[in-house]
Amino acid sequence: MQEKFILDVCCGGRMFWENKNHPNTIYQDIREDVLPLKEQYGMNFSVEPDVIGDFRKMVFEDKKFKLVIFDPPHLMLNKTAWMAKKYGTIKDTDFEADLQAGFKECWRVLDDYGTLIFKWNDQSVAIEKVKPFFPDKPIIFNRIGTKGKSTYWFVFMKIPKSKEQLIALNQNSPTASSDEEELISVNRDANASPNFAKGETSVNSNIKLNSQVLLQARCNLK
Numbered sequence: 001m002q003e004k005f006i007l008d009v010c011c012g013g014r015m016f017w018e019n020k021n022h023p024n025t026i027y028q029d030i031r032e033d034v035l036p037l038k039e040q041y042g043m044n045f046s047v048e049p050d051v052i053g054d055f056r057k058m059v060f061e062d063k064k065f066k067l068v069i070f071d072p073p074h075l076m077l078n079k080t081a082w083m084a085k086k087y088g089t090i091k092d093t094d095f096e097a098d099l100q101a102g103f104k105e106c107w108r109v110l111d112d113y114g115t116l117i118f119k120w121n122d123q124s125v126a127i128e129k130v131k132p133f134f135p136d137k138p139i140i141f142n143r144i145g146t147k148g149k150s151t152y153w154f155v156f157m158k159i160p161k162s163k164e165q166l167i168a169l170n171q172n173s174p175t176a177s178s179d180e181e182e183l184i185s186v187n188r189d190a191n192a193s194p195n196f197a198k199g200e201t202s203v204n205s206n207i208k209l210n211s212q213v214l215l216q217a218r219c220n221l222k
């Protein structure tokens with residue numbers, strides 16, 4: 001069997017794939033579906049993933065893939081709409097939480113120096129609302145179309161951070177990767193009491209503790 005080092009986390013009908021059965025790829029989607037369109041269009045539209053899975057919580061191990069492709073639903077359409085059947089819909093979903101979880105999972109399963117490709121169309125939700133969930137600054141991006149009707153492509157690379165970058169990152173916004181979270185939970189137990197006065201449980205002290213533990217975890221990862 002061919003080695004699988006590419007993951008399409010929500011492959012749909014594999015419309016943008018040059019080779020729709022790329023031998024090194026795992027195609028995942030949350031559903032399996034065949035839309036019987038043969039009479040109308042000469043062919044059916046089908047979603048036939050290798051793995052039925054949820055990009056918000058994936059079954060794959062950390063750093064398994066060299067290339068991860070993330071093209072989540074982006075249109076706010078009724079479930080019965082034709083486009084919704086084909087591409088999914090974000091109507092009646094907590095799409096912000098879903099995107100946040102999706103990016104986190106994509107980053108987790110991506111290997112160091114691996115590439116993440118993200119596609120978004122801003123017809124229903126502006127790209128600025130999505131950017132806060134990005135796992136890092138993109139390396140390049142491309143916009144096709146006019147504002148409000150644009151398709152964006154972003155390319156990220158998971159470049160491991162230096163200690164200095166981690167310290168700066170931690171000072172600005174302490175969001176931890178899964179590796180870091182694991183170390184945090186270990187270190188939190190080890191460090192909880194010595195850093196703070198007995199019984200200190202205010203929100204501020206927790207933030208301070210989390211920041212210190214996160215920083216330590218990040219340094220330990222290096």
Ligand SMILES: C[S@@+](CC[C@H](N)C(=O)[O-])C[C@H]1O[C@@H](n2cnc3c(N)ncnc32)[C@H](O)[C@@H]1O
Binds near residue numbers: 015017029074
């Ligand atoms: C925009 S379409 C993908 C189109 C695909 N890139 C193509 O080339 O045809 C989005 C897909 O995400 C799937 N999807 C929605 N929520 C998902 C989830 N939580 N996990 C995995 N797939 C999901 C939908 O079923 C839909 O097929």
